[in-house]
Amino acid sequence: MIVAFTDLDDTLFQTRRKLPAGAAGLTPATVDRDGQPHSFCTPAQSALLAHFAASGVTVVPVTGRDPAAMARVTLPFTSWRVLDHGLTVLRPDGTADPGWREQVLAHLAELAEALAGCTEHVAALAAEHGCRLTRHRAHGAHFMTVLKHPQADAARLEALQLAWEALLEERAWAGLHIIANANNVSVLPRHLGKAEAVRYLREQHFPDAALTLALGDSLSDVPFMNACDLALTPPAGQLLRTVTAARLPQR
Numbered sequence: 001m002i003v004a005f006t007d008l009d010d011t012l013f014q015t016r017r018k019l020p021a022g023a024a025g026l027t028p029a030t031v032d033r034d035g036q037p038h039s040f041c042t043p044a045q046s047a048l049l050a051h052f053a054a055s056g057v058t059v060v061p062v063t064g065r066d067p068a069a070m071a072r073v074t075l076p077f078t079s080w081r082v083l084d085h086g087l088t089v090l091r092p093d094g095t096a097d098p099g100w101r102e103q104v105l106a107h108l109a110e111l112a113e114a115l116a117g118c119t120e121h122v123a124a125l126a127a128e129h130g131c132r133l134t135r136h137r138a139h140g141a142h143f144m145t146v147l148k149h150p151q152a153d154a155a156r157l158e159a160l161q162l163a164w165e166a167l168l169e170e171r172a173w174a175g176l177h178i179i180a181n182a183n184n185v186s187v188l189p190r191h192l193g194k195a196e197a198v199r200y201l202r203e204q205h206f207p208d209a210a211l212t213l214a215l216g217d218s219l220s221d222v223p224f225m226n227a228c229d230l231a232l233t234p235p236a237g238q239l240l241r242t243v244t245a246a247r248l249p250q251r
């Protein structure tokens, strides 16, 4: 058995804005809240999915999407699914895996005070910078706070990121960390995420997999990519852009 654990947004599909003008042969992959096509697979992304399907590869999405956002993905995923940045593992029948839920809720109970502290600490500053603050829940428990700026203003998002980084250090809240991308900054558990969910699935449900592939575009995907046998990443994604810019000495 071969299992492909794969991020979704900007790995298997992306919005039209991120595609070259006049890109052809696109296949709709998600819809927006009004049911209109929103993200698309390129011919190469469609070919990869078709290849996986034809060769019997089990494809397991590993995404930050919550269940509502996952429901707007129109690609046919039929196996296990990892949602909410790893906090939710769905079985093939669509119900939450109870063993994983139990572990997650126990871990979140330990982090509840720090997460609430981070959220309150930055609320006024977020409003000042015109950023929207959202508390995300999994299994009914707060696990992540996200700040978004409507125009994705990098300077304002960075100011909030720095405020959070300073607070985490000052309070020694090592169980949380910050992830940032183009239009948002989030605080979420450091030791419970996509990587731990992928390890859990490998151990509990795919112990006999001959090969596990990991597909992702972002730095936040790296831990789960490191939990698989082989990693694939798109050019010009956050991950390869960072590696390209690193100019590390060759040893």
Ligand SMILES: [Mg+2]
Pocket (backbone or CB within 6 Å): 007, 008, 009, 010, 011, 216, 217, 218
């Ligand atoms: Mg992605």
